[in-house]
Amino acid sequence: MYWYEYCPKCTKSKYNLLVFKNDQPFLPLTDYYHDCLGRIDKTSARSYLNCILPFFKWLDRLSNYKRKRVAWNDNAEKIRTVVEDYLTNEMYCKIRDKDTYRFVSLTRKSPNSISHFLSALKSFYKAMIRLGYYTYCNPFIDDKATPYQFRESSVRKNKSRMPAIAGTEEPLNHRRLTDSYFKIINEEWQPQxxxxxxxxxxxxxxxxxxxxxxxxxxxxxxxxxxxxxxxxxxxxxxxxxxxxxxxxxxxxxxxxxxxxxxxxxxxxxxxxxxxxxxxxxxxxxxxxxxxxxxxxxxxxxxxxxxxxxxxxxxxxxxxxxxxxxxxxxxxxxxxxxxxxxxxxxxxxxxxxxxxxxxxxxxxxxxxxxxxxxxxxxxxxxxxxxxxxxxxxxxxxxxxxxxxxxxxxxxxxxxxxxxxxxxxxxxxxxxxxxxxxxxxxxx
CATH class of the missing domain: 1.10.443.10 (Intergrase catalytic core)
Structure with a gap:
């Protein structure tokens, strides 16, 4: 079981929240939450934590890689394999291979939190690498992704571009291609x-x-x-x-x-x-x-x-x-x-x-x-x-x-x-x- 509690106000601690695994403090997730606080707001940090706690429980009980359980700090290949299993069997997604990454398609049974879940795990492993807990590359980043490049052209040759509001030149494309290993391809927000x-x-x-x-x-x-x-x-x-x-x-x-x-x-x-x-x-x-x-x-x-x-x-x-x-x-x-x-x-x-x-x-x-x-x-x-x-x-x-x-x-x-x-x-x-x-x- 994975769960968390806030530190009592009367207790002096560098942590204001502790994550527990079977009644024992679990520092990787605890430190991840506090690392998030300096980067995103408290509500989003807690939301990320709540999103990945069920996955950690599943990892300990049901993950399988060559007939062995997978730990959260195993190499990237093992993590990617079991996450594919989790997305397919627990979240009812369809996975398709594509070059060096995977396409994730949602189905009618898929929860609307798939993107949030993958973002949380990507954020978690970034933090673990930064804090020295994880020694491999981030399983959720396609390390062979080609960086997006664009050529800045201008109608007025050899002169600086006119401001966008002028409407005299083609707008610049600042769209950044995702470097995620798992890419959701049919996600479209629908109002409930x-x-x-x-x-x-x-x-x-x-x-x-x-x-x-x-x-x-x-x-x-x-x-x-x-x-x-x-x-x-x-x-x-x-x-x-x-x-x-x-x-x-x-x-x-x-x-x-x-x-x-x-x-x-x-x-x-x-x-x-x-x-x-x-x-x-x-x-x-x-x-x-x-x-x-x-x-x-x-x-x-x-x-x-x-x-x-x-x-x-x-x-x-x-x-x-x-x-x-x-x-x-x-x-x-x-x-x-x-x-x-x-x-x-x-x-x-x-x-x-x-x-x-x-x-x-x-x-x-x-x-x-x-x-x-x-x-x-x-x-x-x-x-x-x-x-x-x-x-x-x-x-x-x-x-x-x-x-x-x-x-x-x-x-x-x-x-x-x-x-x-x-x-x-x-x-x-x-x-x-x-x-x-x-x-x-x-």
Whole structure:
């Protein structure tokens, strides 16, 4: 088993996160995570780590090269062979030989994380070579790749090029050919449109059946009501909640904001009641000082694990996965974010009176989701009309509550409620701006 824990604040260590293998510290992955922190943001580093942990487990248990297990630090040929096996058998990809590298084709069964997985492994071996853990060449780099070269030509001979904005000369081709050993050839991002109004209530009911605590239920409700990423909710502090005047709002970081609190989230009054009940009951009982909401310092974590430490994504995902598996639901938590956007867009098209209003409300949604150019809260709020969003959002939250009551009533009256997740790839009533809007979710 491979897993990780954050270092307690009271412990002095050069590591703020430790990766374990069978309850023993595993330094290669630990040092890899900390090497990433100086190069990419914390969220991306943790995402890379989460992406390759299952591969390391598979490597120890199921890898096979000439009837022997392969270790992560074996030579490049062995690593490439077992990764091909992993991509084929575990990720349902098709591999085709091409000169000195491999083409990777995705199938319908392939997860949408293939590119992320290969990037994470390529990054891992770069770090291991840099840190002296790995003595071979990087298995994920085609060392025989021909460097891309281009000749800089100009219409105005023997003179410097005109600026691109002039439009008088052919643009320069700065496209860099990838040096990756595994090249994905049919990867095209497709927006995931989750168009099932009952999806949140299916998830809540699934959690209830496996005895989710109040903590898990609140996080799930916030996922669907705010459109936030799970980490943006799980890592909240008491101060993040206090800094907004409304009880229905809090501030949080955004992907790529390097921990800066650059956006706010808004949720229902029902979730507010649940949150305060959690803080002053369930959370208070496991807090080492047993403090209530008004006694807690701003830096205190909003959600705590059962041992009183800050709750982590890794610990939370265990509960999410358990509920989904027990109830036969195949649902990545990130789809809650897609569901939120789909619901908001549908609402926009239903209530907008003309094309101008549709575009205006789309822009409001873009700014709420913080998809482009994250900035400080003051600048962010200066460009975003909160009242317009609150008016529309409040209507959505009230409708969600009504839908939830109807769903619970219907599920009780039915002997056997079949859980399902309905997805569609296109919604005819949405224009082509939908794809551009949804790209910010990834």
């Amino acid at each position: 449109i989750i168009d099932d109004i009952e999806l949140p209530y299916q998830v809540y009911l699934a959690g209830k059946k496996v005895n989710w605590s109040l903590r898990e239920m609140i996080i799930a409700r916030m996922l669907f009501e705010t459109g936030a990423r799970a980490s943006e909710i799980i890592e909240l502090t008491i101060g993040d909640y206090r800094k907004r005047q409304s009880h229905q709002e809090l501030i949080t970081f955004n992907k790529g904001s390097h921990g800066r609190k650059v956006k706010f989230l808004r949720f229902s009054k029902d979730t507010v009641k649940r949150l305060f009940h959690y803080i002053d009951s369930e959370r208070k009982s496991i807090d080492k000082n047993h403090l209530s909401f008004h006694e807690l310092p701003d830096e205190a974590s909003l959600f705590l694990s059962s041992n009183g430490k800050p709750f982590t994504y890794h610990a939370w995902y265990y509960h999410w996965k358990k509920a989904m598996k027990a109830n036969g639901i195949s649902l990545n938590p990130h789809k809650a974010r897609h569901w939120f956007v789909t619901s908001r867009l549908r609402e926009i098209y239903n209530i907008a009176k003309n094309e101008t209003e549709i575009q205006q409300r789309k822009n409001e949604l873009i700014k709420y989701m913080k998809w482009k150019n994250p900035d400080t809260i003051n600048v962010y709020e200066h460009h975003f009309d909160e009242m317009k969003h609150q008016e529309l959002h409040e209507k959505m939250l009230k409708q969600m509550q009504q839908n939830e009551k109807e769903y619970i009533k219907k599920s009780k009256s039915s002997r056997k409620s079949k859980l399902r997740v309905m997805e569609s790839q296109t919604i005819e009533s949405f224009d082509e701006d939908l794809k551009e809007l949804l790209e910010g979710l990834e």
